[in-house]
Amino acid sequence: MLGMNLWGTIYNMIYMFGWPQASGYEAVQFCQQHPEAAWDIFFYCLCGAVGQNFIFLTISRFGSLTNTTITTTRKFVSIVVSSLLSGNPLSPIQWGSVVMVFSGLSYQIYLKWQKLQRLQKKRKTT
Structure with missing residues (x-):
């Protein structure tokens, strides 16, 4: 660096x-x-x-996945808050993009949670 x-x-x-x-x-x-x-x-x-x-x-x-998730979430929140505070509404296509980003982040979190659950279950059985 x-x-x-x-x-x-x-x-x-x-x-x-x-x-x-x-x-x-x-x-x-x-x-x-x-x-x-x-x-x-x-x-x-x-x-x-x-x-x-x-x-x-x-x-x-x-790890890099967590960093990417944090960065994407920060940018996502920044765009939505900026739009709401400035009074510049998002177009339907932009809202669709917001939903896609939120869905992708949610899915990443869900997959990570599932992996964590499997690891915890594996530790309990051993």
């Missing part, structure tokens, strides 16, 4: 500052003129780093 982030940083620095007309210089100038934007960028990056640690811990402790 460290290596991936390091190489990503190197590539981004080259892309942003590798030649005289690169966009990184404008970004630095903008942040100097608007320090509140620099703080927003800093906190955005900090949240990303903390989130990346949670993803790493979730995958290492519970």
